[in-house]
Amino acid sequence: xxxQETMNKTLPLAKKQKINENEYRLVDLNVDTISLNLxxxxxxxxxxxxxxxxxxRVKNVSSxxxxxxxxxxxxxxxxxxIALKQLSEGTICTSVERLSNYLIxxxxxxxxxxxxxxxxxxxxxxxAASNALAEIFVCSQNKLDNVWVVELTDLFxxxxxxxxxPVIAVFKRVLCWRDAQMIDSEKNIKMPENCVSRKVxxxxxxxxxxxxxGISLVKTKVIEVLQTQWQMIVLKFIRYMSSFDHCTxxxxxxxxxxxxxxxxxxxxxIKLWTSMVSIKTNLNVMNIKYFYADLGQMLILxxxxxxxxxxxKNIINLFNESLCYTTTLAVQGTMQEEPCMLARELxxxxxxxxxLNNMPFRKGSGEYGGGEEDDGDKKLLQDTVLLILKAVATIxxxxxxxxxxSDSSADESEDxxxxxxxxxxxxxxxxxxxxxxxxxxxxCMSYLPETPIAQWIVQLFSDRNDxxxxxxxxxxxISLVLCYRRNSIPMLRxxxxxxxxxxxxxxTLSYNNDxxxxxxxxxxxxxxxxxxxxxxxxxxxxxxRWSEFCLCCDTKLQSTMTTLSNLQTSLDQLIKNDxxxxxxxxxxxxxxxxxxxxxxxxxxxx
Amino acid sequence: xxxxxxLDSENHRLRPKRVKMEFVxxxxxxxxxxxxxxxxxxxxxxxxxxYRCEMCYKSxxxxxxxxxxxxGHSR
Numbered sequence: 001x002x003x004q005e006t007m008n009k010t011l012p013l014a015k016k017q018k019i020n021e022n023e024y025r026l027v028d029l030n031v032d033t034i035s036l037n038l039x040x041x042x043x044x045x046x047x048x049x050x051x052x053x054x055x056x057r058v059k060n061v062s063s064x065x066x067x068x069x070x071x072x073x074x075x076x077x078x079x080x081x082i083a084l085k086q087l088s089e090g091t092i093c094t095s096v097e098r099l100s101n102y103l104i105x106x107x108x109x110x111x112x113x114x115x116x117x118x119x120x121x122x123x124x125x126x127x128a129a130s131n132a133l134a135e136i137f138v139c140s141q142n143k144l145d146n147v148w149v150v151e152l153t154d155l156f157x158x159x160x161x162x163x164x165x166p167v168i169a170v171f172k173r174v175l176c177w178r179d180a181q182m183i184d185s186e187k188n189i190k191m192p193e194n195c196v197s198r199k200v201x202x203x204x205x206x207x208x209x210x211x212x213x214g215i216s217l218v219k220t221k222v223i224e225v226l227q228t229q230w231q232m233i234v235l236k237f238i239r240y241m242s243s244f245d246h247c248t249x250x251x252x253x254x255x256x257x258x259x260x261x262x263x264x265x266x267x268x269x270i271k272l273w274t275s276m277v278s279i280k281t282n283l284n285v286m287n288i289k290y291f292y293a294d295l296g297q298m299l300i301l302x303x304x305x306x307x308x309x310x311x312x313k314n315i316i317n318l319f320n321e322s323l324c325y326t327t328t329l330a331v332q333g334t335m336q337e338e339p340c341m342l343a344r345e346l347x348x349x350x351x352x353x354x355x356l357n358n359m360p361f362r363k364g365s366g367e368y369g370g371g372e373e374d375d376g377d378k379k380l381l382q383d384t385v386l387l388i389l390k391a392v393a394t395i396x397x398x399x400x401x402x403x404x405x406s407d408s409s410a411d412e413s414e415d416x417x418x419x420x421x422x423x424x425x426x427x428x429x430x431x432x433x434x435x436x437x438x439x440x441x442x443x444c445m446s447y448l449p450e451t452p453i454a455q456w457i458v459q460l461f462s463d464r465n466d467x468x469x470x471x472x473x474x475x476x477x478i479s480l481v482l483c484y485r486r487n488s489i490p491m492l493r494x495x496x497x498x499x500x501x502x503x504x505x506x507x508t509l510s511y512n513n514d515x516x517x518x519x520x521x522x523x524x525x526x527x528x529x530x531x532x533x534x535x536x537x538x539x540x541x542x543x544x545r546w547s548e549f550c551l552c553c554d555t556k557l558q559s560t561m562t563t564l565s566n567l568q569t570s571l572d573q574l575i576k577n578d579x580x581x582x583x584x585x586x587x588x589x590x591x592x593x594x595x596x597x598x599x600x601x602x603x604x605x606x
Numbered sequence: 607x608x609x610x611x612x613l614d615s616e617n618h619r620l621r622p623k624r625v626k627m628e629f630v631x632x633x634x635x636x637x638x639x640x641x642x643x644x645x646x647x648x649x650x651x652x653x654x655x656x657y658r659c660e661m662c663y664k665s666x667x668x669x670x671x672x673x674x675x676x677x678g679h680s681r
Contacts, residue, residue, distance in 0.1 A: 527650065
């Protein structure tokens, strides 16, 4: 109660005003008329009784009835939604634009009131308020008031976690906003012929494409306010999560509803964090640096034996997004410090703290979640395996980068000995981690004991293309550095052999498909996987280690090379007809090199 | 995107050495030292592109598949 009172004091709408039934009737009429006309995407033909200026110029909405409030919130959301869609299409109805501007102008403090509605116990109202607020934030673009974001962040920090789902949802919707979601969701909007509309003029053509209509400005403002309180917010949630340690069965707890809502808030909080560090959110790297700082605290949770499976899974997802290996680190000259630090911590936890043993693969207690009465959570296992492979690849790339930058120093021989010694330590540590991973996967899945990692990753990830390709890139990068150095552990070369992965991958692709070439082209031209990086890496590997590749392919050499040759022909045609979405000449050149090497082999055989 | 030219420390003159370039991602400001590395990275920022047939709204992952599909309409 006290908290609610303090909240009211901070809001400009503390003055309680009673409006009479006639005024309520006017509000209802306005909202209904607006909602009805918005479905036609034009507000030019409104009846005289409906004044655009008055629709959102209301006060004390928190005292309204539930139905009236829900109507009001959904019409606010719809107004911003239509305005954003029309802006993205390039033509906007001037009346819709005016109405959205009146709302954003916040003359009566209506936006602040909507912020306060987020904590209402009625889930319908808090949900509608959350959706409306996110749209208002995005629609306001450069007019976004910092005060709204500060109020929202304060709620995040002060309110109990059980009530925070709608607050978290606003942050998530705004930060994950992409124009694509509008374009995909609806085909071209048709406005009535008599609509008074205007063309949206962008001062700079490039800004129109890249700046997502000023949405990145909104995202930056939100992230800047949030980062000042983030450490405290993390601390609050970690404490709250610890209170769940002794309560594994949510249904039997004393306060089942509160616990379920709290549990949901924990999951949503981790998902929000995941979106913030995700490359897909398109946030500036300097802005998200701060959100990497507390990841180590989440790592501590994975060392506990009784963490809820869904929380475990979401923490693993958070780490997977933070370790942006195939999207960024693998192709960067100088890697950022933060993900490298996380990778080092992760490998340490797997090696010394038995993190894998705590993985709740099956329901129950004990190693990997107990007995073998169910099939287990394959997705959880896949995400965990990918995370460990990414962490190992990151550490190795970091060490190799450091050694190559120190190569230019004067005393090269001494340095290279030092680097070699360091690499030997890393190799032994990696070997240890990979052995644990191999044993874990073979206990969870029924793979043959002699199946090497390079082969089982394709079997394990075969139902998820994106992470299958990520894991294959990781094994190539690990093996190229570790397996081809002086005094390397011979076993590692067999375990991580990239050729074994490629052969298994092509075989898996051909199981249900007659035309493997079409599938490979889809992967290469689409942007939903890192296949471009994989094909570059594997073709370079084949070109540089041709004889080893031939030896490993054995009877599969002909079919593998036929696939690569078909790909070469298709790419050649596509490039000639200008049908590729980006420059694919480097891939074509590598394919030509492999093809030349193969022709040499064929000539010798003849 | 900018270039840094390395100077010879002893002779203080330009060395015929490879010019070090830095390529900056326009979405997140991360830096890369090869143009193709930047291309590989930037593709992750883009939403998945689908090529849609304007006659039946069927969508394709590739432009050549759409062209092939269009031939079916004109028959």
